[in-house]
Amino acid sequence: MSKRVVIVGGGVGGTIIANLLAKKMRPELKKGELVIDVVSDKPEHFYQPGLLYMLFGLKHHDELVRNEKDLLDPMVELHLHPAIKIDKDKNEVHLKNGVVMKYDILVLATGSRPAPEMIPGLKEGGNWFYEVDACLKLRHELVNFKGGKIVLTIGLPHKCPVAPFEVSYMLDDWFKQRGIRDKVDYTYTYPIGRLHGLQPLADFGAKTFPKHGINTETLFNMKEVDPNKKTVTSLEGVTLKYDILITVPPHKGAQVIEDSGLGQNGFVPTDKFTLKMEGSTNVYVVGDTTNLPISKAGSTAHFESDVIVENITSELREGLTPFRYDGKVFCFIETGMTKATYIMFDYNTPPNPVAPSALIHWFKLTYNKVYWLTPMGIL
Amino acid sequence: MTEEELKQIKPAVTVDARGTYCPGPLMELIKEVRQQPVGSVIELISGDAGSAKDVPEWLNKVKQEFLGVIPGDGFWRIFAKKVKDM
Numbered sequence: 448m449s450k451r452v453v454i455v456g457g458g459v460g461g462t463i464i465a466n467l468l469a470k471k472m473r474p475e476l477k478k479g480e481l482v483i484d485v486v487s488d489k490p491e492h493f494y495q496p497g498l499l500y501m502l503f504g505l506k507h508h509d510e511l512v513r514n515e516k517d518l519l520d521p522m523v524e525l526h527l528h529p530a531i532k533i534d535k536d537k538n539e540v541h542l543k544n545g546v547v548m549k550y551d552i553l554v555l556a557t558g559s560r561p562a563p564e565m566i567p568g569l570k571e572g573g574n575w576f577y578e579v580d581a582c583l584k585l586r587h588e589l590v591n592f593k594g595g596k597i598v599l600t601i602g603l604p605h606k607c608p609v610a611p612f613e614v615s616y617m618l619d620d621w622f623k624q625r626g627i628r629d630k631v632d633y634t635y636t637y638p639i640g641r642l643h644g645l646q647p648l649a650d651f652g653a654k655t656f657p658k659h660g661i662n663t664e665t666l667f668n669m670k671e672v673d674p675n676k677k678t679v680t681s682l683e684g685v686t687l688k689y690d691i692l693i694t695v696p697p698h699k700g701a702q703v704i705e706d707s708g709l710g711q712n713g714f715v716p717t718d719k720f721t722l723k724m725e726g727s728t729n730v731y732v733v734g735d736t737t738n739l740p741i742s743k744a745g746s747t748a749h750f751e752s753d754v755i756v757e758n759i760t761s762e763l764r765e766g767l768t769p770f771r772y773d774g775k776v777f778c779f780i781e782t783g784m785t786k787a788t789y790i791m792f793d794y795n796t797p798p799n800p801v802a803p804s805a806l807i808h809w810f811k812l813t814y815n816k817v818y819w820l821t822p823m824g825i826l
Numbered sequence: 827m828t829e830e831e832l833k834q835i836k837p838a839v840t841v842d843a844r845g846t847y848c849p850g851p852l853m854e855l856i857k858e859v860r861q862q863p864v865g866s867v868i869e870l871i872s873g874d875a876g877s878a879k880d881v882p883e884w885l886n887k888v889k890q891e892f893l894g895v896i897p898g899d900g901f902w903r904i905f906a907k908k909v910k911d912m
Contacts, residue, residue: 603849603853603856603857603860604849604853604857608848608849638852638853638856639850639852639853639856639880639884640852640880640883640884644847644848644849644850644853645847645848645850646847666884666887668856668860668888670912682888682912683887683888684887697860711861712861719842739846740841740842740843740846740849740850740851740854741846741848742848742849774845774846776848792847792848794845794846795845797847798847798848
């Protein structure tokens with residue numbers, strides 16, 4: 448009887464795992480001994496890091512989207528029906544169209560989404576660039592902006608932890624190009640007592656923000672936004688006035704995770720090394736879906752996927768799961784419109800950003816074009 | 827609380843942030859304090875010596891309760907209690 452691996456989620460993690468597994472286990476797939484299913488609630492695969500560039504008119508929507516079907520190996524079955532319930536005791540995934548899928552191994556790759564509704568007034572008063580429509584709305588606000596106060600606020604948890612840094616440097620350059628930088632009062636806020644969770648980045652920001660005219664307010668966790676008065680108030684008791692409020696909203700995981708009782712706010716308790724759901728032997732968790740205290744980023748999902756694929760293959764062939772995730776994360780960081788740096792770290796090695804250069808910036812722009820090779824399992 | 831009393835606590839959630847550099851221990855604690863119900867005890871295990879100072883400072887600022895810290899071998903077990911909505 449054939450084995451069935453069901454992957455819930457067609458983002459970067461789910462798609463890489465499906466494609467790498469299909470490549471590695473080709474003989475079993477061909478003989479009908481293995482079936483790989485991807486369940487996704489949308490037919491399109493979107494390259495989320497491209498939103499930062501779309502904000503400045505440097506990328507168009509069409510460049511950032513592909514059909515998920517076209518990215519998947521032809522031997523992977525794609526089901527475009529949302530999963531509405533996962534029954535881990537019966538090894539079942541229930542789809543909205545009534546189909547119940549039995550699995551031998553399940554991969555949860557359901558991701559995360561901005562949830563501005565978690566902060567009173569934020570949805571009405573804030574602008575964010577983490578979703579297409581919101582990004583385009585903010586773009587219009589910025590293009591029509593003649594000067595005044597911009598405040599950047601950050602909710603927890605959130606994906607792409609370096610994006611607040613990047614957008615701050617890029618806005619500084621962009622306003623300079625538009626000739627109105629001297630009319631823009633820009634304040635970067637951060638939830639803890641330094642400028643970034645990563646100490647080396649916090650140090651880098653402390654050194655460079657003053658040169659970019661970026662004001663800072665640390666220990667600032669949003670409590671509420673008053674869209675009429677145009678103020679944002681922190682839990683720590685500070686109120687800031689704004690003309691444009693740019694925010695990285697707090698994020699939530701997928702509703703199906705919460706509805707299935709698999710994790711608070713849609714994030715699944717996960718072993719940091721095996722990437723198995725805590726208490727489970729046949730459920731893996733990848734990317735933003737884990738509750739691990741590590742960066743929610745595409746590269747995290749990418750490196751985790753490699754480990755999960757090795758373990759699933761090994762488990763199906765030998766009954767062993769010896770591979771361990773070492774916490775590896777890699778992030779490019781734009782430090783303006785023409786330069787970038789990067790960081791790489793794991794559970795044992797702290798990050799150490801290199802000096803920003805045009806070369807790294809161009810490397811990032813190149814990766815933006817060839818990203819599609821990553822979910823395809825090639826790069 | 828004394829170390830012995832802290833050791834008796836059964837936290838609602840334990841966040842093991844050792845070996846994780848981003849987003850970092852205090853950010854993880856802030857996230858948990860926000861999402862857990864009032865009355866919950868949250869344990870943070872941090873490998874960052876600064877956490878033993880940062881965490882009580884933040885809890886004090888937002889009027890939540892710092893229960894104490896148990897130093898370990900290269901890590902710190904820090905206990906917080908959510909005493910009011912936020």
